[in-house]
Amino acid sequence: MAVFTADAAPRAAAVLPELQELLRLIDQGGPLVQTRELARVRAVGGELPVLGVMLGNPDPAVPALGFIGGVHGLERIGAQVVLAYLGSLVRRLRWDLSLHQQLESLRLVFLPVVNPGGVLAGSRANPLGVDLMRNAPHDAEHGVPFLVGGHRLTRRLPYFRGAAEAPMQIESDALCRFVREELLGRPVSVSIDFHSGFGLRDRIWFPYARTRRPMRHLAEIHALCEVLDQGLSPHPYVMEPQSRHYLTHGDLWDHLYDESLTLDRGIFLPMTLEMGSWLWVKKNPRQLLSRHGMFNPLIEHRQQRVVRRHMAWMDFMTRATQSAFRWLPGPETRIDHGEQALIRWYRRTGR
Numbered sequence: 001m002a003v004f005t006a007d008a009a010p011r012a013a014a015v016l017p018e019l020q021e022l023l024r025l026i027d028q029g030g031p032l033v034q035t036r037e038l039a040r041v042r043a044v045g046g047e048l049p050v051l052g053v054m055l056g057n058p059d060p061a062v063p064a065l066g067f068i069g070g071v072h073g074l075e076r077i078g079a080q081v082v083l084a085y086l087g088s089l090v091r092r093l094r095w096d097l098s099l100h101q102q103l104e105s106l107r108l109v110f111l112p113v114v115n116p117g118g119v120l121a122g123s124r125a126n127p128l129g130v131d132l133m134r135n136a137p138h139d140a141e142h143g144v145p146f147l148v149g150g151h152r153l154t155r156r157l158p159y160f161r162g163a164a165e166a167p168m169q170i171e172s173d174a175l176c177r178f179v180r181e182e183l184l185g186r187p188v189s190v191s192i193d194f195h196s197g198f199g200l201r202d203r204i205w206f207p208y209a210r211t212r213r214p215m216r217h218l219a220e221i222h223a224l225c226e227v228l229d230q231g232l233s234p235h236p237y238v239m240e241p242q243s244r245h246y247l248t249h250g251d252l253w254d255h256l257y258d259e260s261l262t263l264d265r266g267i268f269l270p271m272t273l274e275m276g277s278w279l280w281v282k283k284n285p286r287q288l289l290s291r292h293g294m295f296n297p298l299i300e301h302r303q304q305r306v307v308r309r310h311m312a313w314m315d316f317m318t319r320a321t322q323s324a325f326r327w328l329p330g331p332e333t334r335i336d337h338g339e340q341a342l343i344r345w346y347r348r349t350g351r
Contacts, residue, residue: 073118078194129155150249
């Protein structure tokens, strides 16, 4: 991956506020913030960079947490929430000794705008019409909803996976490389992918999206959920496997989680925050007249409230990742956590 320099920013970035903000934060962070250009994608007006940002200790022996946004270009609020948290850290780097101490034993990585061409065009898909979150090569089990679960019919329809046997899209490949290099293989790593557009509640989803079978690290997810309930109560989040709602083909996090299992080294816990955007529509029904209104809070004060709403959780996840070995279940408690998780999320026992 090439190291990014500000003078390499394309002119097209000037018309994309999220990229402008990211470049501003990179400049503001100075030498304490490392940046890499992971890819460039063609879009109207020129090329746009896919930029990764890193803070903290690069030692692969320390835990790491990744914040991902902008996979679906229509869901700009996800990129904005990630940028807001990155911005808060960059500002704190000037004066907060406790943050500097925290970063000695933690790696934080950010990929705020995975799909800059889609964000620029206001489309769910990338500029080639591919839904990046349906773009991994594996197929789901039976029972996948038509179209919504991913298809290979035509890029003119939403949720297009890409052509069969084709390589993953540039943006998907950039995300996967970034996760492999910064997160996989560490003793503990966590990723959070920010989305919007599902339901009235904020939901924290974990694998799988392609099958209703439990993931191997279900006990660890349950232990994290227990810590969340104890350490950030009351909170608005519902934590659950995505498969409780629907299955999809080609989910990138399923793909990366399965890859982490083949390494047989460390624990990787990928999660997706699905912000309940129907609540924004309920409060402002006129949003339905805008194609962006189903996925973003269009009123300024409500957007700021949504960003603030998740800051405490992101800070909690940062501390929880750094302290993972204090809450991860050991051999004597892992079976119990696994059985409680099966009852809680799959309505069955492990016996």
